[in-house]
Amino acid sequence: xxxxxxxxxxxxxxxxxxxxxxxxKILVLPSLLFEGAKMESLFALLFLCACExxxxxxxxxxxxxxxxxxxxxxxxxxxxxxxKIMFYFLIMIFxxxxxxxxxxxxxxxxxxxxxxxxxNFLILFCxxxxxxxxxxxxxxxxxxxxxxxxxxxxxxxxxxxxxxVFGINNRPLFFSSSFMSILETGARHISPFGDMMFxxxxxxxxxxxxxQWKIIFSSxxxxxxxxxxxxxxxxxxxxxxxxxxxxxxxxxMSFVKEYGGLGxxxxxxxxxxxxxxxxxxxxxLKCFMLxxxxxxxxxxxxxSVLSFNFFFIIIVVFFIVNLxxxxxxxxxxxPYSIILPYAILPIILxxxxxxxxxxxxxxxxxxxxxxxxxIKNMQKNANFNKKTTIFSKQIKKSIFLTxxxxxxxxxxxxxxxxxxxxxxxxxxxxxxNLINSKNKILKLKKKEVFDFEKLNFKNYYSKIxxxxxxxxxxxxxxxxxxxx
Amino acid sequence: MKFFxxxxxxxxxxxxxxxxxxxxxxxxxxxxxxxxxxxxxxxxGIDKAEEEENNEIYELTLLTFVPVAQQSFTEKYKLVNxxxxxxxxxxxxxxxxxxxxxxxxxxxxxxxxxxxxxxGVFKFLDYLIRDIQISSxxxxxxxDTLAKEFLKTAQKLDNxxxxxxxxxxxxxxxxxxxxxxxLETFFKGEFGPTHVGLMACLSSKSSDEQTMPxxxxxxxxxxxxxxxxxxxxxxxxxxxxxxxxxxxxxxxMLGEREMKKVNFVLGDYxxxxxxxxxxxxxxxxxxxxxxxxxDNTISYHIVYQNGIPVVNIDTSLTLRLSEIxxxxxPLQENVELYVVSQTVTNALEKxxxxxxxxxxxxxxxxxxxxxxxxxxxxxxxxxxFHKFLDSLEDSDDYLNHIVFKVSVRIYEK
Numbered sequence: 001x002x003x004x005x006x007x008x009x010x011x012x013x014x015x016x017x018x019x020x021x022x023x024x025k026i027l028v029l030p031s032l033l034f035e036g037a038k039m040e041s042l043f044a045l046l047f048l049c050a051c052e053x054x055x056x057x058x059x060x061x062x063x064x065x066x067x068x069x070x071x072x073x074x075x076x077x078x079x080x081x082x083x084k085i086m087f088y089f090l091i092m093i094f095x096x097x098x099x100x101x102x103x104x105x106x107x108x109x110x111x112x113x114x115x116x117x118x119x120n121f122l123i124l125f126c127x128x129x130x131x132x133x134x135x136x137x138x139x140x141x142x143x144x145x146x147x148x149x150x151x152x153x154x155x156x157x158x159x160x161x162x163x164x165v166f167g168i169n170n171r172p173l174f175f176s177s178s179f180m181s182i183l184e185t186g187a188r189h190i191s192p193f194g195d196m197m198f199x200x201x202x203x204x205x206x207x208x209x210x211x212q213w214k215i216i217f218s219s220x221x222x223x224x225x226x227x228x229x230x231x232x233x234x235x236x237x238x239x240x241x242x243x244x245x246x247x248x249x250x251x252x253m254s255f256v257k258e259y260g261g262l263g264x265x266x267x268x269x270x271x272x273x274x275x276x277x278x279x280x281x282x283x284x285l286k287c288f289m290l291x292x293x294x295x296x297x298x299x300x301x302x303x304s305v306l307s308f309n310f311f312f313i314i315i316v317v318f319f320i321v322n323l324x325x326x327x328x329x330x331x332x333x334x335p336y337s338i339i340l341p342y343a344i345l346p347i348i349l350x351x352x353x354x355x356x357x358x359x360x361x362x363x364x365x366x367x368x369x370x371x372x373x374x375i376k377n378m379q380k381n382a383n384f385n386k387k388t389t390i391f392s393k394q395i396k397k398s399i400f401l402t403x404x405x406x407x408x409x410x411x412x413x414x415x416x417x418x419x420x421x422x423x424x425x426x427x428x429x430x431x432x433n434l435i436n437s438k439n440k441i442l443k444l445k446k447k448e449v450f451d452f453e454k455l456n457f458k459n460y461y462s463k464i465x466x467x468x469x470x471x472x473x474x475x476x477x478x479x480x481x482x483x484x
Numbered sequence: 485m486k487f488f489x490x491x492x493x494x495x496x497x498x499x500x501x502x503x504x505x506x507x508x509x510x511x512x513x514x515x516x517x518x519x520x521x522x523x524x525x526x527x528x529g530i531d532k533a534e535e536e537e538n539n540e541i542y543e544l545t546l547l548t549f550v551p552v553a554q555q556s557f558t559e560k561y562k563l564v565n566x567x568x569x570x571x572x573x574x575x576x577x578x579x580x581x582x583x584x585x586x587x588x589x590x591x592x593x594x595x596x597x598x599x600x601x602x603x604g605v606f607k608f609l610d611y612l613i614r615d616i617q618i619s620s621x622x623x624x625x626x627x628d629t630l631a632k633e634f635l636k637t638a639q640k641l642d643n644x645x646x647x648x649x650x651x652x653x654x655x656x657x658x659x660x661x662x663x664x665x666x667l668e669t670f671f672k673g674e675f676g677p678t679h680v681g682l683m684a685c686l687s688s689k690s691s692d693e694q695t696m697p698x699x700x701x702x703x704x705x706x707x708x709x710x711x712x713x714x715x716x717x718x719x720x721x722x723x724x725x726x727x728x729x730x731x732x733x734x735x736x737m738l739g740e741r742e743m744k745k746v747n748f749v750l751g752d753y754x755x756x757x758x759x760x761x762x763x764x765x766x767x768x769x770x771x772x773x774x775x776x777x778x779d780n781t782i783s784y785h786i787v788y789q790n791g792i793p794v795v796n797i798d799t800s801l802t803l804r805l806s807e808i809x810x811x812x813x814p815l816q817e818n819v820e821l822y823v824v825s826q827t828v829t830n831a832l833e834k835x836x837x838x839x840x841x842x843x844x845x846x847x848x849x850x851x852x853x854x855x856x857x858x859x860x861x862x863x864x865x866x867x868x869f870h871k872f873l874d875s876l877e878d879s880d881d882y883l884n885h886i887v888f889k890v891s892v893r894i895y896e897k
Binding site for chain 1: 500504613616617619620668671672675676677856859860862863866
């Protein structure tokens with residue numbers, strides 16, 4: 001089984017953000033927040049939501065600054081390989097810990113309310129194969145799956161909030177907590193936040209066209225608004241008895257069910273919790289995989305899935321076994337890890353912006369990755385050396401720029417190059433602003449001599465470069481003759 | 485088949501799905517029915533039993549639903565007892581007695597005996613707060629007899645008629661004479677800033693002792709399931725008081741009339757009636773008029789005068805004349821088109837205003853802020869209110885130092 005990782009578009013990213021922002025925030029958090037700073041805890045929540053939004057804004061600037069680079073490369077180029085490995089190792093642990101917290105809360109919720117006699121293993125058995133499969137299938141599959149489920153999730157969330165509003169029948173006591181207790185509560189319950197760090201892990205796998213940033217920002221804002229609304233409705237519904245109701249989204253539906261006599265309306269919220277749990281765990285696993293790959297570059301990515309499963313099961317089965325330990329873990333240990341998205345990450349980005357190194361474009365690597373099959377065929381049929389393909393890492397931007405300038409055609413050495421592949425490549429190169437629509441991508445037959453005259457290079461460096469890198473064993477002499 | 489096997493091997497998720505199907509299928513078939521595993525408890529009664537070795541012993545009575553396979557639908561209920569040093573232990577013993585695990589998901593009512601209530605309710609209710617299965621809308625009531633005896637009456641009612649005792653409280657709470665009495669409302673009050681919780685008190689009485697019947701029993705088998713009281717009624721459930729707790733202790737017991745006065749201040753009702761006596765105007769001659777409440781709105785406006793809060797309570801009532809009692813001949817007027825005269829309106833306003841004043845006096849006398857004026861004043865101006873509280877010798881006695889002004893508006897439906 002191979003890990004596939006194709007890029008996702010702005011809509012898919014927007015939906016992923018929308019879904020991930022609910023992680024660990026709509027079940028236990030509202031009750032804990034109220035316990036800490038009563039109604040004023042909403043200010044703490046507001047601040048934490050703003051921080052989460054800040055991470056998305058940070059991602060926007062990072063993407064603008066380094067449009068095609070991966071975050072790992074940015075870190076490596078500016079801060080060195082060791083820093084990069086250390087940083088990614090911490091991210092790995094961060095997402096594993098988040099997954100553990102989320103799973104525990106969800107599992108205990110279902111065990112307490114429905115599956116009283118269900119063992120941990122049985123629930124793990126329901127979750128792990130599906131999240132593993134979804135994460136292995138890659139980002140694009142995950143993005144498309146979330147696209148399918150998005151209307152259901154959005155609809156249920158909206159329904160829960162609207163129904164919950166009917167349950168508000170209390171007079172809450174405002175301004176009863178001190179500023180310090182608000183701060184303390186915010187700091188104590190910060191662990192469900194910082195999820196938006198995942199954006200930086202998939203930075204190079206996201207294609208955001210001009211004008212599509214509004215999708216990202218609006219989905220983030222709507223999601224955070226929903227989180228805030230759920231917290232508000234829950235607190236206004238239960239006020240002083242919030243501590244008796246640990247599962248907010250379920251309880252706001254339950255309140256209406258019990259007092260409005262609307263049958264088992266609360267089941268709708270359970271469907272939502274299940275769906276969200278699957279997607280949250282998958283995203284966490286994906287983040288773990290990506291960071292694992294950066295730490296252990298030589299190990300196949302599939303082992304990251306196995307490692308995640310191994311550590312996840314060990315922690316869930318032996319260490320964090322009940323809601324109490326999960327809450328202690330979330331309140332006492334996990335908050336320290338939050339310095340990763342809210343302190344280390346911005347500092348790293350700041351250093352990178354100050355150093356401002358010109359990083360080599362590694363989008364060609366991405367092209368190769370995304371079109372591995374086609375390229376493999378090309379290499380096989382054309383009998384070329386790996387280094388001699390036009391998609392090799394060493395290829396220079398200047399070649400394309402010259403092509404663009406002179407409106408010449410780009411020749412690719414291949415026998416079986418498909419039209420689809422040519423179109424795709426052209427689209428990518430146009431997006432990267434390396435060629436324009438006038439440049440054609442043509443197939444260079446095996447026996448043809450590469451005609452440098454056609455290209456009419458004015459740039460001497462490029463000419464030399466072409467001579468150097470477009471060496472084909474059999475035609476070496478011919479080519480050199482032409483260039484002479 | 486070969487193709488299917490190949491596809492199965494190629495698609496690991498399909499393998500997992502098939503495995504889950506087989507695994508869950510077998511588990512589901514092999515598992516006993518939940519109804520044979522759990523005793524579905526619909527009501528719990530908590531009494532105090534005699535002490536054993538200087539340990540307090542509690543007696544738990546569980547009203548359990550027993551499903552019986554029959555052609556016609558009949559609900560059968562059974563009473564189970566359990567004694568223990570704590571509610572938790574008594575629950576275990578009751579579980580042993582019935583031979584099934586106690587399932588509290590369908591719990592509708594908790595009954596506390598008077599003795600238990602006078603001791604302080606929280607130590608008995610703590611178990612119930614912690615049990616996640618218990619719904620927050622579970623009714624909580626006290627009884628002037630033993631909870632065990634009360635549940636026996638409830639069992640009869642539940643077995644023999646369509647009336648559920650737990651539904652009494654829900655129904656009664658809409659009336660001006662009573663209050664909502666659920667775990668949620670009780671704890672909201674007790675954990676709120678005023679620490680005042682209300683609990684309804686139900687009593688089981690023989691029909692000849694009855695004063696204000698709310699439900700009948702011993703209905704004709706199968707045919708009279710509509711809740712009508714028959715002439716041969718043996719025992720009935722009546723609401724006698726509303727118990728007011730402050731800081732876990734029972735402070736005062738309010739009767740129906742007193743509760744009505746307090747409810748006028750709370751505005752927490754949707755049904756009820758108001759009687760004005762000795763009305764003489766163009767239409768009536770020394771008549772007693774009864775008005776039915778259709779709608780009510782209440783608002784509180786606060787101003788501070790010399791650091792003392794003045795609470796203006798504005799209430800609007802929409803009423804409908806429902807009964808006329810007068811010595812002379814009956815009134816021959818279209819009942820729908822009858823317009824209430826100013827004299828009647830004034831009498832009604834005076835009556836409601838006096839009731840509200842009495843309600844405030846009840847709260848003042850017992851220092852129980854049932855209407856939660858604390859929150860209203862705090863939210864209005866926290867700084868001024870806390871300054872006012874600091875200026876008092878006994879800050880708990882703030883109700884006696886607040887000035888209340890009541891204005892009533894009467895509208896005719």
